[in-house]
Amino acid sequence: MHKLMMEAKPALSIQRSGGKQLSNFGFPGAVTSFPNILNHKKESYPKISNSQHVSLEKDLMQRPPTVVSPFSSNNTTVGHIYSSSSGFSTDLQFSSDQRQENHRRQSPFISQSTSGGKSVVLPHPGDPGVLQSTASSHFNHQSDSRCPRFLDDNNGDPIVYQSEDLGKINEWKDWADQIIIDNDELASDWDGLLGGTSFADPEPKFETNKSEQIPATPKDTCATPGRCSSGNAGPTKQRMRWTPELHEIFVEAVNKLGGGERATPKGVLKLMKVEGLTIYHVKSHLQKYRTARYRPETAEESSDKKLTSIEELSSLDLKTGIGISEALRLQMEVQKRLHEQLEIQKNLQLQIEEQGRCLQMMFEKQCKSSLDLLKGGSSTRDTDNSKPGGGSISLSTEEQETAQPLIEQQIPKAKVTRRCDSPLSESAKAPHDL
Amino acid sequence: MKMKFGKRLQQQIQQSFPGWRDKFLAYKKLKKLVKLISLAPSMLNKSSKTEAEFLHLLDYEIEKFNTFFMEQEEDFIIHHKELQEKIKEVVDIGWGANANGSPALEMEDKMEKIRKAIVNFHGEMVLLLNYSNINYTGLSKILKKYDKRTGGVLRLPFIQKVLEQPFFTTDSISKLVKECEATIDAVFPPAKATGMFHSQAGNTAVLVAGEDIFRNTVAALLTMQEIRRGSSTHNHFSLPPLSLPDSKIIQSLIVLSPIQIPS
Numbered sequence: 001m002h003k004l005m006m007e008a009k010p011a012l013s014i015q016r017s018g019g020k021q022l023s024n025f026g027f028p029g030a031v032t033s034f035p036n037i038l039n040h041k042k043e044s045y046p047k048i049s050n051s052q053h054v055s056l057e058k059d060l061m062q063r064p065p066t067v068v069s070p071f072s073s074n075n076t077t078v079g080h081i082y083s084s085s086s087g088f089s090t091d092l093q094f095s096s097d098q099r100q101e102n103h104r105r106q107s108p109f110i111s112q113s114t115s116g117g118k119s120v121v122l123p124h125p126g127d128p129g130v131l132q133s134t135a136s137s138h139f140n141h142q143s144d145s146r147c148p149r150f151l152d153d154n155n156g157d158p159i160v161y162q163s164e165d166l167g168k169i170n171e172w173k174d175w176a177d178q179i180i181i182d183n184d185e186l187a188s189d190w191d192g193l194l195g196g197t198s199f200a201d202p203e204p205k206f207e208t209n210k211s212e213q214i215p216a217t218p219k220d221t222c223a224t225p226g227r228c229s230s231g232n233a234g235p236t237k238q239r240m241r242w243t244p245e246l247h248e249i250f251v252e253a254v255n256k257l258g259g260g261e262r263a264t265p266k267g268v269l270k271l272m273k274v275e276g277l278t279i280y281h282v283k284s285h286l287q288k289y290r291t292a293r294y295r296p297e298t299a300e301e302s303s304d305k306k307l308t309s310i311e312e313l314s315s316l317d318l319k320t321g322i323g324i325s326e327a328l329r330l331q332m333e334v335q336k337r338l339h340e341q342l343e344i345q346k347n348l349q350l351q352i353e354e355q356g357r358c359l360q361m362m363f364e365k366q367c368k369s370s371l372d373l374l375k376g377g378s379s380t381r382d383t384d385n386s387k388p389g390g391g392s393i394s395l396s397t398e399e400q401e402t403a404q405p406l407i408e409q410q411i412p413k414a415k416v417t418r419r420c421d422s423p424l425s426e427s428a429k430a431p432h433d434l
Numbered sequence: 435m436k437m438k439f440g441k442r443l444q445q446q447i448q449q450s451f452p453g454w455r456d457k458f459l460a461y462k463k464l465k466k467l468v469k470l471i472s473l474a475p476s477m478l479n480k481s482s483k484t485e486a487e488f489l490h491l492l493d494y495e496i497e498k499f500n501t502f503f504m505e506q507e508e509d510f511i512i513h514h515k516e517l518q519e520k521i522k523e524v525v526d527i528g529w530g531a532n533a534n535g536s537p538a539l540e541m542e543d544k545m546e547k548i549r550k551a552i553v554n555f556h557g558e559m560v561l562l563l564n565y566s567n568i569n570y571t572g573l574s575k576i577l578k579k580y581d582k583r584t585g586g587v588l589r590l591p592f593i594q595k596v597l598e599q600p601f602f603t604t605d606s607i608s609k610l611v612k613e614c615e616a617t618i619d620a621v622f623p624p625a626k627a628t629g630m631f632h633s634q635a636g637n638t639a640v641l642v643a644g645e646d647i648f649r650n651t652v653a654a655l656l657t658m659q660e661i662r663r664g665s666s667t668h669n670h671f672s673l674p675p676l677s678l679p680d681s682k683i684i685q686s687l688i689v690l691s692p693i694q695i696p697s
Contacts, residue, residue, distance in 0.1 A: 239501065241600055242508045244610070247515060285508065292512045324546065328553050331648045332618060335553070338655050339560045339611055342567050345658065346604075348674075349570065353597060356590055 240281040249274065250285060260290045439575055440465065442657050446568055449653035451646065454565065457502045459495055459572040465579065467491065472583035488580070492573070492592070496599060499569050503601035506562050510555075514610050517551060521621060524548055549622050556614040557647035559607050564654045566601050571661065 253271035257263035265283040272282070440461050447458050467488040474481035524544050573596060577589035596602055662675050 239504055241504050242511055243606055244511050244514070247511045251515060285512075288509060289512055292509070292516055324550075328549060331557065331651075332553050332615075334648065334651050334655070335557045335560045336615060338564060338651050338658075339608075341655065341658060342560070342563050343608065345567060345662075349574075350597070353590075353593055357594060360590055 238278075238280065240277070240285070242285065246274065247285075250282070250289070254286070254289070260286070260293050439572065439661055442661050443568065443572060446653060446657045449650050450561070450565070451650070454502075457498060458565070459499075459569045459576075460491065461572045461576060464488065464491060464495075464576045468576065468580050468583055471580070492576075495569075495573075496596065496601070499566070499601035500599055503562070503566060503604075507600075507607060510559055510562070510607060510610060513555060514613070517548070517555060518617075520551075521548055521617065525621065545622070549618070552614055552618055554647055556611060556618070557651055559611050559614070561647065561650055561654065563604055563607060563611070564651075564658075566604050568654075568657070568661075570596065570602055 249272050250268065253268045254260055254263045256271060257267045263286065265279050265286055268286060269277060269279050269282045443458065443461050447455050450458075467484055470484045471481060471488060474484060524541070527541070574589070574593060577592055580586060581589045659675075
């Protein structure tokens, strides 16, 4: 049952029907993205039949995407709309294929609307990168044996995740090459198109039947290539996660090419030599860069932030007599305070979750065999395994309460430690003080 | 009488920038789903359907956060660099101009603009961090509710995954925030390093700048305080109450009404 769902899910996420596309993005991953969770739940709930699950998929697919607008219509950053992909925690990487599919069905200019996709964290700038003009370079790093079929056909070319699409790979390749070659032309067209018009069609339209379900091997568990996933657990999108270091490289490249207005995405991409970076990433980033630099008024307007101008501030100063300088200082102080509190809160949250995780592991160990960790823990705790979840380990209320001293002991400590052993062994004796 | 998280979240959303308002967690909707799930016996079709819907919505929300966050982050990174460049320019010109005896007023004006830009930039970034945090808090709460109502064990593993998400891994932005603070201190050394409201003693409600950012920030601080006062999902996994020494004063800073500029 579980497996079937996993198989059906990738099919969902690779749906190419435009109108429903976004409905897949939020959805497909959810169930398969937490296989562990589902295992637990399987034990806590009675089994549900296969057919119910499958019909569930169909249902969801056909549901009109009420969630479309937040993604498409409020994107005020010039030039980049993301079609997000499947569940955040799946490792399903399909967007390269999907993006290309989009392009095939419309004019290349509009295809930018789908260039969102993956979130990829780039490796360190210093890495010598082979210039890859497509998004698929990181696919080459896949060593996951669960996706063998995708490695052999393509010789390093973009990998497609649908069995039926294997035949279309060459078409894709040719098209991609063409796009890259025509890039300079394209770049000026981008500006023209994006400068004037808003996106008429945020959802790419597709011809394929949205309800078709393609049985597929479980590709949703493909391992993330290490290079592209550092610090990012959701590498399934085309979305690039920019860092200050990466931006530095970008700026250097742009300057070498004569500045923001003169540099072309292709040129910048070549100069940057960052593996995994695609022309689409560069293009969108360049657009943002240009807006910020050469059209700051536009950037301000489109930022949704509606910052009060300095005039308003000074009028207030007149009324309150505190002066711009003082007002700014006050504002800064409040902001600093908030930041401080946010950091503290975050640390606490991390600590709490870490404790929870350790406790979980602890109980799991306990369940299996050793009681040594607890050094003579009370018999009630040891034998209290009759949880509603059956075989699964859940922290029932009593356990949570006995665990409380552990937590309370740890929270005052400033450092967040990822190592479970030490804090627990220190405080393992604490419950007995209850 | 303590307000529920849902209400607090709504307040926060109201206070935030217009373009951000639909990017926050759909807490209410998720809560409704949890309720539905807990009411329907788990054997029925309906329950599993609602469950799936719940999970899907969670997924979708996280996706929404990630996309929005990374977009803002990218903008901030670009903006940060531009600010740095501007500062360099002005500081360099500044020294040059003073030597030549050029109008110091222009310089001052430029410096003022830059200072304002840095402060606002700092503020926006902090608000993004707040955005991240409040959504995380909401997720955590909703998952607690889910576990509580259904006896499931969704929260722990789910949260572990959330911790790794782009929208939660905010170190990059935090770093930029700190850099802004350092820059402000370096380029605009504080005249008196006194406490926050030292010079404002006596002026309470009148103080506030009309800045959206400022209002937003103050609201965020207060919201945080309220949220941590205790809730229905409070247990040892909850945060201790927030201690804001200046909270009374901060409260008084909330703009009662926008001040009109006579034109």
